[in-house]
Amino acid sequence: MAKNREIERRRTFAIIAHPDAGKTTLTEKFLLFGGQIQVAGAVKSNKIKKSATSDWMEIEKQRGISVTTSVMEFDYKDYKVNILDTPGHQDFVEDTFRTLTAVDSVIIVVDGARGVETQTRKLMEVCRMRKTPVIIFVNKMDREGRDPFDLLDELEEELQIGVRPLSWPIGQGARFRGVYNIFEDKLDLYRPSKQVVTEKVEVDINSDDLFNYVEKDLAETLREELELAAVYPDFDRSAYLGAEMAPVFFGSALTNFGVQELLDCFVQIAPSPLPTQAIEREVEPDEPKFTGFIFKITANIDPNHRSCVAFCKVCSGKFVRNAPYLHVRNNKTLRFSSPTQFLAQRKTTIDEAWAGDIIGLPDNGTFKIGDTLTEGELLHFKGLPSFSPEMFKYIENADPMKQKQLAKGIEQLMDEGVAQLFTNQFNGRKIIGTVGQLQFEVIQYRLLNEYNASCRWEPVRLYKACWIESDSAAELEEFKKRKYQFMAKDSSDRDVFLADSAYMLQMAQSDFKKIKFHFTSEF
Known part of the structure; x- marks a missing residue:
């Protein structure tokens, strides 16, 4: 009991x-x-x-x-x-x-x-x-x-x-x-x-x-x-x-x-913890085995250590410090020696957590938003999409001496889900996509203050980013050739089509019937 x-x-x-x-x-x-x-x-x-x-x-x-x-x-x-x-x-x-x-x-x-x-x-x-x-x-x-x-x-x-x-x-x-x-x-x-x-x-x-x-x-x-x-x-x-x-x-x-x-x-x-729907089945909170998913990643909670923390919602069972848990996407077993609970930036190490709790797990690039941890069962939790951005800008390094700091800062901030990074296949330039102007200011500010890296923005005229997939490999290949200068990769190395106008997107959809265009990253 x-x-x-x-x-x-x-x-x-x-x-x-x-x-x-x-x-x-x-x-x-x-x-x-x-x-x-x-x-x-x-x-x-x-x-x-x-x-x-x-x-x-x-x-x-x-x-x-x-x-x-x-x-x-x-x-x-x-x-x-x-x-x-x-x-x-x-x-x-x-x-x-x-x-x-x-x-x-x-x-x-x-x-x-x-x-x-x-x-x-x-x-x-x-x-x-x-x-x-x-x-x-x-x-x-x-x-x-x-x-x-x-x-x-x-x-x-x-x-x-x-x-x-x-x-x-x-x-x-x-x-x-x-x-x-x-x-x-x-x-x-x-x-x-x-x-x-x-x-x-x-x-x-x-x-x-x-x-x-x-x-x-x-x-x-x-x-x-x-x-x-x-x-x-x-x-x-x-x-x-x-x-x-x-x-x-x-x-x-x-x-x-x-x-x-x-x-x-x-x-x-208010309700105590409710069941969570995974793709495979519904997970009840009072099941004996631990399951949880990562819904958020925050960089630099402790500015002295430049560390990232992945926030994990415990869906069922009991999480125990130092116990072995399966990282389902990577198929690796991980142990956590310093899981934490929070009061905003202040955190304390905990030995256990129960269904309903939110715990912070140290992250050195292991996690992406949506990742699942279990005691061995292959589960995938749903409902953590990234949406197609509405504003786009090229991000350029403003200080050649700080290239490494900039790359690290961009990588960690993108993992947080603050914005999305696309690498243009045509010219190799990096494009940041956001849903609002203020995010660009926040990224620039945080890069400078948390990573000591300065960036500058350059305009790029784009209408929409769409993730694409197709059952026809030939049609997908043909599409990528025809639209080569508008093709990019996201941070998970998936193909993304960068349409520069609503008309161009409509034409692409009507010319290539076998290609599916997705406006959220969860498909």
């Missing part, structure tokens, strides 16, 4: 949102409640000089945005919580998509004034596709914003999911007084504090004692709104787990309103 108890108490989830909705700030407050940090940092604030724990890269601290998924774990009450704080910026959406393959549930953060935004919609589509249970946190209630009922209507319509408020705001903006916790049927009042957790005050909502804490008009409005909120269906955990209903909480991450209510409810209702 010990094993099942360990798996049962795991809660592995991602926090996702549109940029600047308050994801990273919410993560900080969770860490504060989990006792992992004493003072919560701000993502970008003149008043708080401490930067957010999960934004550990120098460029993240400067710009006040997350550019990579951070993994953090802590114990809360009887639960072991694994948080993945994802980038909100659309240029890093691929990192977020991959992260969603490694979690069992999701918390979506929505700005109370701006409501549902583009990125929120896109990310919700991925959750819906994967049937991932979601909880919604409406943030920034300490600022003037939208009416709570209007927001709930918009959430239902835009995210195409039923909603059920489990907390209710008392006022908003300057007159925000706290939240009524519907889930626990009590009122919680907070005093705004950006850096420390403040005391709760409990009071019977139907008694006149309420007027000692909340102005009479706000108290009466609260009672009316709670009566109206009864139109929403009762909370049903099975509907939440089936991704048909999203519980909604209101609060302010920055000032600590409503965060503990969210966390207390989350650990109770």
